[in-house]
Amino acid sequence: MSTKRFLYVNRKAPYGTVYALESLEVVLIGAAFEQDVRLLFMDDGVFQIAKNQKTDGIETKNFSPTYSALGDYDITKIYVDKQSLEERGLTVDDLIPLTYEDEDDDWAEKDSIILIDRNDVKTLMEESEVLLSF
Amino acid sequence: MKYTIQINEGPYTHQASDSAYLFTKAALESGHEIFRVFFYHDGVNNATRLTTPPQDDRNIVTRWSALAEKHDLDMVVCVAAAQRRGIADADESRRNGKDADNLAPGFRISGLGQLIEGGIQSDRLIVFGD
Numbered sequence A: 001m002s003t004k005r006f007l008y009v010n011r012k013a014p015y016g017t018v019y020a021l022e023s024l025e026v027v028l029i030g031a032a033f034e035q036d037v038r039l040l041f042m043d044d045g046v047f048q049i050a051k052n053q054k055t056d057g058i059e060t061k062n063f064s065p066t067y068s069a070l071g072d073y074d075i076t077k078i079y080v081d082k083q084s085l086e087e088r089g090l091t092v093d094d095l096i097p098l099t100y101e102d103e104d105d106d107w108a109e110k111d112s113i114i115l116i117d118r119n120d121v122k123t124l125m126e127e128s129e130v131l132l133s134f
Numbered sequence B: 001m002k003y004t005i006q007i008n009e010g011p012y013t014h015q016a017s018d019s020a021y022l023f024t025k026a027a028l029e030s031g032h033e034i035f036r037v038f039f040y041h042d043g044v045n046n047a048t049r050l051t052t053p054p055q056d057d058r059n060i061v062t063r064w065s066a067l068a069e070k071h072d073l074d075m076v077v078c079v080a081a082a083q084r085r086g087i088a089d090a091d092e093s094r095r096n097g098k099d100a101d102n103l104a105p106g107f108r109i110s111g112l113g114q115l116i117e118g119g120i121q122s123d124r125l126i127v128f129g130d
Helices: A019-033 A044-047 A063-073 A082-087 A120-127 B016-029 B041-049 B060-071 B079-085 B090-095 B113-121
Strands: A003-009 A036-042 A078-081 A099-102 A108-111 A113-116 A129-134 B002-007 B033-039 B077-080 B107-110 B126-127
Touching: A003 A019, A003 A044, A003 A120, A003 B002, A019 A036, A019 B079, A019 B113, A036 A044, A036 A120, A044 A078, A044 A082, A063 A099, A078 A082, A078 A120, A082 A113, A082 B077, A113 A120, A129 B033, A129 B113, A129 B126, B002 B016, B002 B041, B002 B113, B016 B041, B016 B060, B016 B126, B033 B041, B033 B060, B033 B113, B041 B060, B041 B077, B041 B079, B060 B107, B077 B079, B077 B113, B079 B090, B079 B107
Parallel strands: A003 A036, A003 A129, A036 A078, A078 A113, B002 B033, B002 B126, B033 B077, B077 B107
Antiparallel strands: A099 A108
16 A cells, blocks of 8 residues: 555644544554654644643543554654644643654654644645644 | 545534535536545434434435435444444444444444545545534
């Protein structure tokens, strides 16, 4: 099967609606197809990868630990819109440290998160062949 | 052109399914190919045959079924999303120990891999929903 550049755009808060959870399910299943996959978190979507999520009060499963496994699924390019973070008073230190082991560099642990400007979001979308927005 | 259509919202609450239907119909009538129609999130609710709208309103579910029959459309309902929302065919119903099933004709239940495959095999993946 051919390889295409997939971009998953995550724009909604992790709770309140099911989109974030069901987006993550597509990403994990899709990983088996060995495509060129990138994730983008923007708008309230940046809250999906915020640290220290606690969901006991809303009796909903906290699925945020799953994001830490993305590196094991060879998903190593996770873009975060810098302006979305700033608008919400967040910095990269408020995010779950997402990493992967680089097999081309003696399995060194590297950051998956790439902060980008909003102008670069356009380029990222233009460069992708299959864009799934959740 | 070859299209895969993804529908993320349920019927009547949201225009997504109507727009997707009209797009799909127009694409087919213009000679394009629809590789697959994939129902996800609340979109799976477009596939229950128990839907009974008032008689002077469109029936979104039977409209999809008729389009599928006419054009031999592959309409796939995500199994995980369907299980959460109570959409089941006879096999799914039995497997989960339920006493009823409700999948409308022309739809089939399968996995998310079918969506990814649609993205890979088609020239365009068009997503309907918010």
